[in-house]
Amino acid sequence: MPVFAYKGLDGKGKPTSGVRDAESPKALRTALRKDGIYLTEMREQRAGKNGAAAVAAQTGGAADRGLLQREVDFGKYFQRVKPQEVAVFTRQLATLLKAGIPLAEGLAALVDQSDNDKFKAALGDIKQKVNEGKALADSMGDHPKIFPELYVNMIRAGETAGNLDSVLARLADFLDAQIALRGKVSNALMYPALMVILGSIIMTILMIAVVPKITSIFEDSGKSLPWNTQLLIFVSHLVSDWWFVIFPMFGFIIFLLRRWVKTANGRVKWDKFVLRIWVIGPLARKVAISRFAKTLGTMLGAGVALLRAMEITKDILGNKVLEKVIEEARVSIREGESIAAPLKRSGQFPPIVTHMIAVGERSGQLEEMLENVARAYDREVDLQVSRLTTLLEPVMILVMAGAVAFVVFSILMPILEMNEWIT
Numbered sequence: 001m002p003v004f005a006y007k008g009l010d011g012k013g014k015p016t017s018g019v020r021d022a023e024s025p026k027a028l029r030t031a032l033r034k035d036g037i038y039l040t041e042m043r044e045q046r047a048g049k050n051g052a053a054a055v056a057a058q059t060g061g062a063a064d065r066g067l068l069q070r071e072v073d074f075g076k077y078f079q080r081v082k083p084q085e086v087a088v089f090t091r092q093l094a095t096l097l098k099a100g101i102p103l104a105e106g107l108a109a110l111v112d113q114s115d116n117d118k119f120k121a122a123l124g125d126i127k128q129k130v131n132e133g134k135a136l137a138d139s140m141g142d143h144p145k146i147f148p149e150l151y152v153n154m155i156r157a158g159e160t161a162g163n164l165d166s167v168l169a170r171l172a173d174f175l176d177a178q179i180a181l182r183g184k185v186s187n188a189l190m191y192p193a194l195m196v197i198l199g200s201i202i203m204t205i206l207m208i209a210v211v212p213k214i215t216s217i218f219e220d221s222g223k224s225l226p227w228n229t230q231l232l233i234f235v236s237h238l239v240s241d242w243w244f245v246i247f248p249m250f251g252f253i254i255f256l257l258r259r260w261v262k263t264a265n266g267r268v269k270w271d272k273f274v275l276r277i278w279v280i281g282p283l284a285r286k287v288a289i290s291r292f293a294k295t296l297g298t299m300l301g302a303g304v305a306l307l308r309a310m311e312i313t314k315d316i317l318g319n320k321v322l323e324k325v326i327e328e329a330r331v332s333i334r335e336g337e338s339i340a341a342p343l344k345r346s347g348q349f350p351p352i353v354t355h356m357i358a359v360g361e362r363s364g365q366l367e368e369m370l371e372n373v374a375r376a377y378d379r380e381v382d383l384q385v386s387r388l389t390t391l392l393e394p395v396m397i398l399v400m401a402g403a404v405a406f407v408v409f410s411i412l413m414p415i416l417e418m419n420e421w422i423t
Contacts, residue, residue, distance in 0.1 A: 004020055005017070006019075008032060008041075009037065010037055010038075020032075081118055081119045081146045084179060086146065086147070090171050090175060092113065097164060103136060107127040111123045126139040126142075126143070129142070136164070138156075149312055149315070150295065151171065153299070153309075154299060161303045163303075173298075177374075184381060184382065191389065195396040195400065199400050204243075208239055208240045208243065211232060211236040211407065212237070215233045232406070271320045271322075279384075279387075279388055283381065286377050286381050287318075288322050289349065289377050292313055293370045293371070294374035297368075297369075306339075307333060307334060310330045314330070325342070357373070
């Protein structure tokens with residue numbers, strides 16, 4: 001049976017090492033996991049001519065063994081922590097804390113629950129820092145790619161107020177709602193994007209491989225051709241003869257557009273353009289308003305100060321035009337104005353939203369009113385996504401059918417005319 005030298009972290013996050021036999025690296029990882037050890041490095045040791053004396057000493061004076069290989073887990077460098085994993089962890093930790101389990105013990109129980117090595121390593125680091133006396137929010141703040149500023153600030157508010165379990169449960173609901181909202185929009189755009197890609201591939205193949213062979217017959221005839229056939233021949237020659245220029249040119253244009261959008265001025269102009277697009281603009285606005293209301297209501301309910309909550313909420317809208325409105329509202333609130341007034345002046349938020357926020361401010365139930373706004377706009381997003389999907393399917397089918405019909409008729413019309421010439 002192979003023998004492995006390993007290094008890892010124990011249940012308290014401290015380094016540990018040793019030598020152990022196992023049938024395979026996977027079996028070793030499983031066995032160490034049962035012992036509460038998180039494996040970080042291993043190397044297999046086998047008998048050989050160039051065995052090392054130090055290795056033989058580690059194995060209790062057994063035969064000389066040499067280092068043949070070291071398992072390097074390149075996959076962990078490409079792993080990323082999905083929002084779904086963070087949401088599941090948040091809900092599980094909330095459940096454990098509500099059951100009366102101490103925070104450190106709850107974190108230790110959840111470290112081994114994840115199959116994502118990157119997430120597991122981050123949780124192990126957080127658990128170790130919490131055991132050393134560091135606050136949970138500060139420990140999570142050391143991993144900003146996994147736990148964003150919004151998450152960390154809500155955790156800090158929960159620790160300060162002493163209701164961390166409730167804040168975690170609220171945060172888990174918020175993450176689930178954001179994941180569901182993102183999924184709805186992505187699913188709505190997936191079908192048209194797939195149709196555009198497949199349609200482009202099919203038309204490119206036709207223009208390069210099929211159309212030139214057929215249209216060469218028409219060109220040799222010397223007769224005048226219909227305008228659509230001439231256009232088809234021109235496009236076919238253009239694509240087949242200059243594809244090595246056309247495709248890189250499109251890629252370069254897309255690259256320049258992305259670079260421009262990343263600039264401050266370009267991003268503002270692009271976001272203004274998106275908000276004005278038929279069907280897409282209203283949907284983007286409703287998604288942003290839903291995010292704004294849900295995030296602000298969740299943070300206020302967790303005890304985060306209003307100005308701080310507005311600052312964090314601004315950064316998750318995904319639209320610079322609306323972000324500017326929130327920033328101007330923060331300045332107005334700091335000067336003593338209400339939330340609803342600057343939002344109403346901007347003209348970017350529907351009157352019903354600003355009216356409900358104003359009512360919530362006057363009645364002292366702003367968090368509940370914001371959650372009502374979020375639920376209402378979630379339903380609006382569902383309805384608009386359904387309409388968009390219903391509209392896009394026949395439109396894409398008509399576009400594809402129109403392109404194919406153009407090619408077919410452009411080929412058939414000269415053939416029919418050639419038959420008339422013969423007769």
